[in-house]
Amino acid sequence: MRTKPATRFLQYVAVICYLVFLGFPLLWLISSSLKSPQEFASITPSILPKHFDLSNYSDALNEQGLVRGLGNSLQISIYSTILVLIVALPVSYALARFRSRLRPLTNGWILVSQVFPVILIVIPLFMILRPLHLTNTIPGVVIVYTVWSLPFALWMLQGYVAAVPRELEEAASVDGAGRIRTIVSIVMPLLRPGLIATAMFTFISAWNEFFFALVLLQDPQLKTLPLVLARFVGAEGQVQFGPLAAASVLATVPSLVFFAFLQRRLTSGLLSGAVKG
Amino acid sequence: MKKVMTALLAAGALVTLAACGGNSSNNSSSSSTEKVTLKFQSLAFQKTTVAATKKIVDDWNANNPNIQVEYVQGSWDSVHDQLVTQFQGGTAPDIIHDESADITGFVNQGYLADISQYLSKETKDAVSQGVWDTVSKDGKVYAAPTLMQSYVVLANSNLLKQAGITATGDSLTWDALAADAKKLTAGGKYGLGWGLKSPTATMLNLGLNFDAKYFDGSGTAAKATIGDAELEVPKRIHAMAYDDKSIDPTSLTQSGSDVLPGFYAGKYGMIVAGNYVAQQIAEEAPKGFQWEVLPPLKGTSTKQAANPQTLSVPAEGKHIEQSGKFIDYFMKAENLAAVGQGDWLIPTTQAARDAIQKATGGKNGWTQTLASGTELTKAPFQSVENYPKWKDQIATPAFQEFLANKTDLAALGKKLSDGWGQVNN
Numbered sequence: 001m002r003t004k005p006a007t008r009f010l011q012y013v014a015v016i017c018y019l020v021f022l023g024f025p026l027l028w029l030i031s032s033s034l035k036s037p038q039e040f041a042s043i044t045p046s047i048l049p050k051h052f053d054l055s056n057y058s059d060a061l062n063e064q065g066l067v068r069g070l071g072n073s074l075q076i077s078i079y080s081t082i083l084v085l086i087v088a089l090p091v092s093y094a095l096a097r098f099r100s101r102l103r104p105l106t107n108g109w110i111l112v113s114q115v116f117p118v119i120l121i122v123i124p125l126f127m128i129l130r131p132l133h134l135t136n137t138i139p140g141v142v143i144v145y146t147v148w149s150l151p152f153a154l155w156m157l158q159g160y161v162a163a164v165p166r167e168l169e170e171a172a173s174v175d176g177a178g179r180i181r182t183i184v185s186i187v188m189p190l191l192r193p194g195l196i197a198t199a200m201f202t203f204i205s206a207w208n209e210f211f212f213a214l215v216l217l218q219d220p221q222l223k224t225l226p227l228v229l230a231r232f233v234g235a236e237g238q239v240q241f242g243p244l245a246a247a248s249v250l251a252t253v254p255s256l257v258f259f260a261f262l263q264r265r266l267t268s269g270l271l272s273g274a275v276k277g
Numbered sequence: 278m279k280k281v282m283t284a285l286l287a288a289g290a291l292v293t294l295a296a297c298g299g300n301s302s303n304n305s306s307s308s309s310t311e312k313v314t315l316k317f318q319s320l321a322f323q324k325t326t327v328a329a330t331k332k333i334v335d336d337w338n339a340n341n342p343n344i345q346v347e348y349v350q351g352s353w354d355s356v357h358d359q360l361v362t363q364f365q366g367g368t369a370p371d372i373i374h375d376e377s378a379d380i381t382g383f384v385n386q387g388y389l390a391d392i393s394q395y396l397s398k399e400t401k402d403a404v405s406q407g408v409w410d411t412v413s414k415d416g417k418v419y420a421a422p423t424l425m426q427s428y429v430v431l432a433n434s435n436l437l438k439q440a441g442i443t444a445t446g447d448s449l450t451w452d453a454l455a456a457d458a459k460k461l462t463a464g465g466k467y468g469l470g471w472g473l474k475s476p477t478a479t480m481l482n483l484g485l486n487f488d489a490k491y492f493d494g495s496g497t498a499a500k501a502t503i504g505d506a507e508l509e510v511p512k513r514i515h516a517m518a519y520d521d522k523s524i525d526p527t528s529l530t531q532s533g534s535d536v537l538p539g540f541y542a543g544k545y546g547m548i549v550a551g552n553y554v555a556q557q558i559a560e561e562a563p564k565g566f567q568w569e570v571l572p573p574l575k576g577t578s579t580k581q582a583a584n585p586q587t588l589s590v591p592a593e594g595k596h597i598e599q600s601g602k603f604i605d606y607f608m609k610a611e612n613l614a615a616v617g618q619g620d621w622l623i624p625t626t627q628a629a630r631d632a633i634q635k636a637t638g639g640k641n642g643w644t645q646t647l648a649s650g651t652e653l654t655k656a657p658f659q660s661v662e663n664y665p666k667w668k669d670q671i672a673t674p675a676f677q678e679f680l681a682n683k684t685d686l687a688a689l690g691k692k693l694s695d696g697w698g699q700v701n702n
Contacts, residue, residue, distance in 0.1 A: 220350055233352065
């Protein structure tokens with residue numbers, strides 16, 4: 001069935017509107033990062049800077065330890081993502097495939113754990129990590145982020161596992177594959193979009209997280225990117241808008257690259273035709 | 278199977294990661310002659326202030342090989358939450374930079390040390406009693422007050438000249454402010470732009486101009502007292518906005534720095550803001566923009582509430598004496614002058630204010646700014662435990678409604694008074 005030209009046109013308009021809606025904040029951020037303080041103070045702000053001023057970038061890079069913060073955030077986010085995937089894959093498989101009375105309880109707990117406010121657990125968490133010498137260390141933060149992201153990651157992955165037809169696993173076992181072999185050779189390749197989506201969620205959660213990092217990391221050498229960005233806000237609501245915008249642009253680049261790299265692998269439809277009927 | 282697998286993975290990850298981790302701090306008890314390293318978390322924000330603070334630390338370290346200070350950069354935005362956790366976990370920095378309003382709660386909870394014995398007579402005499410009161414309780418001194426801000430009137434010099442206004446003298450009365458604002462209101466331009474999006478701090482600070490108390494007593498036993506003196510500042514602002522129509526009503530919904538573009542564009546002849554805004558104006562105003570700071574506002578006096586930045590030491594700190602000595606050094610006139618000038622804030626000591634006056638020649642409104650700092654003192658609301666709650670839940674919405682002309686003065690007073698009963702039980 002062919003789409004009518006008018007419908008097609010409206011679809012394009014909708015997509016363009018959506019793209020503008022999504023892209024404008026980024027455009028505004030980049031534009032702001034290139035404006036001088038005088039332009040910021042103009043009563044009639046312009047979308048594009050009148051004069052390109054790169055001093056905000058040099059301020060951001062020189063003054064606040066931004067590069068070190070980027071490195072720390074990248075390290076923590078990647079480690080957390082890998083750990084979450086290592087733990088979540090077998091657990092979500094078990095939750096999706098094995099029927100037991102514990103399953104609804106586990107799923108209930110996963111949901112309930114999402115409603116705890118961070119502020120409620122941060123002090124007990126701090127008390128637990130301190131005797132283990134895990135405060136003020138990158139591994140400590142990685143463990144916290146892993147635990148924090150795990151419930152939602154399990155919830156996400158469970159759905160993907162459930163969508164993999166059991167018949168494929170049965171066919172593999174008929175061919176003589178054991179449970180582990182089936183997971184590795186059959187389920188995991190089919191779960192790739194789910195694993196990518198979960199990785200993205202975990203990475204971005206760790207990349208943007210502020211409060212745990214604030215409390216757990218005191219050494220200036222270990223500060224993550226959100227903590228570095230907070231330095232551009234002063235007392236009484238004073239904000240260094242130019243350097244903050246420049247730092248935010250620089251902070252956005254790694255996550256954009258990460259997403260650009262992963263999103264091509266977010267293909268679905270791998271299962272179409274896998275099972276007849 | 279599931280349990281075993283998960284447990285093994287989690288335990289393996291934990292052990293591996295824990296093995297990589299190290300602990301940074303090593304707090305052991307020390308005598309005054311033993312070599313120690315103190316962590317100083319500074320919230321210095323402007324580049325110049327960061328540089329000035331680092332220089333103070335370097336100078337100290339050069340002269341005190343046994344008491345080394347390590348500069349750690351903190352952020353105003355998150356310092357409260359950070360300190361709450363650090364106090365709980367016993368990992369607060371040896372020297373804490375914060376504002377007095379924020380440390381009041383920490384003092385009440387016993388987290389801060391009495392540092393009075395480590396402060397020299399010179400330091401004690403240099404700061405006025407009204408300012409010491411903001412960091413003291415039951416005769417003990419829990420912090421050293423360093424820099425303060427005041428509310429000042431900033432004006433467009435050209436518009437003042439055109440309207441034939443000359444602002445001289447030691448103070449500017451509220452009547453004169455209203456008259457000047459009226460004169461400056463013409464041709465679609467307003468005499469005054471006043472960013473009162475968060476009005477409570479401004480109302481209570483400037484309320485001291487008319488001896489407004491708002492509260493009697495301290496702690497949770499405090500009672501709200503809302504009378505004529507307390508309602509004087511809101512009444513005058515409302516009259517300028519809605520009777521004289523000399524305040525741009527839109528500006529009343531904006532923040533202090535939101536009104537600056539309108540100020541530069543000549544939309545308002547004057548603005549009222551924290552004195553530190555002068556730095557922003559000096560940096561970002563269009564070329565040729567002529568501006569000045571007017572003399573301090575005066576009702577029955579030029580008093581305003583002092584909420585100084587402070588340096589304090591955790592009660593559980595291992596190096597209280599050494600930290601106290603460094604704080605005393607920080608309070609020296611040349612040091613306070615350097616950080617004050619950088620942040621465009623008013624030092625708490627007269628000697629430091631004189632040093633800034635000398636260094637700047639009083640330009641960019643420094644003369645008037647420094648003058649506005651001489652009568653800063655503790656306000657009753659600063660001793661009231663549930664003030665932050667009252668401010669957020671009761672006062673701010675009540676003032677906002679009043680400034681939007683949705684309620685009258687009597688209703689405002691009733692809301693402020695009754696609201697205290699709601700939040701303080």
